[in-house]
Amino acid sequence: MKRQAPKYDSLRAFLKAPEERHELFDIKEQFDEALWHTHLQQLSMQEASGGRDKAFYRERMDSLRPLAGGTALVNFLQYKGLPKFCDFDCDGTIRKDYLRQGYYSWFPREIYRTLWNWQDMCRGQDGPFWAVTVKQFADSCYDDIIKMGPDTMNSFWITFSLYLVTHHGDTYKWNNFKNTVFFREGENGRQRHRADRIKALIEADEDYIASAKIKEFAEMTHTVGNLTLVPAGYNGYRGTQPCIKDYFDLSLENLAHVRDGKCYLGEDARIREKNFTRYVNTFFLWDYVDARYEVLPLCGSHKSQMKTQERLGRLEAKGVLPAKEEIDGLCTAINDRIYRRGLFVVAMLRIALGIDAEGRDAALRHVYDGAHRAAWEKWNVSGIYKKIMEEVFLNETRYADGYRGVVDLILRTAAGDPDEGFVADILSALPRS
Numbered sequence: 001m002k003r004q005a006p007k008y009d010s011l012r013a014f015l016k017a018p019e020e021r022h023e024l025f026d027i028k029e030q031f032d033e034a035l036w037h038t039h040l041q042q043l044s045m046q047e048a049s050g051g052r053d054k055a056f057y058r059e060r061m062d063s064l065r066p067l068a069g070g071t072a073l074v075n076f077l078q079y080k081g082l083p084k085f086c087d088f089d090c091d092g093t094i095r096k097d098y099l100r101q102g103y104y105s106w107f108p109r110e111i112y113r114t115l116w117n118w119q120d121m122c123r124g125q126d127g128p129f130w131a132v133t134v135k136q137f138a139d140s141c142y143d144d145i146i147k148m149g150p151d152t153m154n155s156f157w158i159t160f161s162l163y164l165v166t167h168h169g170d171t172y173k174w175n176n177f178k179n180t181v182f183f184r185e186g187e188n189g190r191q192r193h194r195a196d197r198i199k200a201l202i203e204a205d206e207d208y209i210a211s212a213k214i215k216e217f218a219e220m221t222h223t224v225g226n227l228t229l230v231p232a233g234y235n236g237y238r239g240t241q242p243c244i245k246d247y248f249d250l251s252l253e254n255l256a257h258v259r260d261g262k263c264y265l266g267e268d269a270r271i272r273e274k275n276f277t278r279y280v281n282t283f284f285l286w287d288y289v290d291a292r293y294e295v296l297p298l299c300g301s302h303k304s305q306m307k308t309q310e311r312l313g314r315l316e317a318k319g320v321l322p323a324k325e326e327i328d329g330l331c332t333a334i335n336d337r338i339y340r341r342g343l344f345v346v347a348m349l350r351i352a353l354g355i356d357a358e359g360r361d362a363a364l365r366h367v368y369d370g371a372h373r374a375a376w377e378k379w380n381v382s383g384i385y386k387k388i389m390e391e392v393f394l395n396e397t398r399y400a401d402g403y404r405g406v407v408d409l410i411l412r413t414a415a416g417d418p419d420e421g422f423v424a425d426i427l428s429a430l431p432r433s
Helices: 011-016 033-045 054-062 072-080 107-116 156-172 190-204 212-220 234-240 248-257 269-282 300-312 324-353 383-393 402-414 420-428
Strands: 138-140 143-152 227-231
Touching: 011 107, 011 324, 033 054, 072 156, 072 190, 072 212, 107 143, 107 227, 107 324, 143 234, 156 212, 156 324, 212 324, 227 234, 234 248, 248 269, 248 300, 269 383, 324 383, 324 420, 383 402, 383 420, 402 420
Parallel strands: none
Antiparallel strands: 138 143, 143 227
């Protein structure tokens, strides 16, 4: 039986593929089913592993299935039905330090390393990078004090679950959207069975089960524009916090204003404000804030929620979930933001790795000699990208014009540089509004 293999064996190969819509690439296509099958075979041959017998792993091998090839909704449910010990996560999250990288998705982690000098790979190890062990949280160019870890910015599951309940009623009470982690409960098969039940309904009538905007969100959720780094521990916290429910606008609002007393970006208000501005710039989040870098709500319910939290000075659990009539508008706002950021992420990856829009290697000549020269010496990206990171992203300037202002500033930063033409060509494909 042929198993799903990763579509690309390196980030460079991904960027060099001329037929790929890189900003729309579904990272579930990077699932290495064959490797996981081999891993399960090894576990099944052991006398005992984690208190489980051989039959447990044989059952998992029999139930293996690819995560690509179906519709976006079906693929998502296949992904959610994976046993928790699989350790494949589209944003690269792991559950503890020092797991072997080959057993989960190395692809998003390589994106973080390239864009933000994320230093998650354990030092002193030889061999190919996908076979070494990695850390859960690590330093990045953003800050050498605030450790960072991976996250999916806009969670599809919470909104899809809400849609099922609000549009299909009591039929879906077993699919309780209030429990954001029920797929990770135990190892009794319930997570796979629940996924199978929704999958059967989707395959019977996808147009009935979900709106066009929900289906588009399913296509966008595991693309490069929806991946980022967040302060250590914040991924799990915001996903289980009932006052945030994994919504990215409410998450950013909390990071900026500390409604819960947890100071992920600094205890002092002035320091936190500077850190938040730099966080938005470093991780390309301009679509999520206004000209004053106040967080923009994704829907009316979230706008009311933010006003309530500002008035109370604390998180408020009521009113977090969007109303039924807001869900499609919420998905539109999310999808647009993911797409625009995805275009920008791909452009920055091309500048960082020196690969033009046709997939050809560019002979970049800039030699970085800036303030971070020593710290960034082993960061394997182009000199011009390091210059852009230092002068455009790693500062506390508020770019009132969002992407337009940032692109203009990047062009001014590259003006007169030997790599000016390459940077201009890459940025010319970006929308300027």
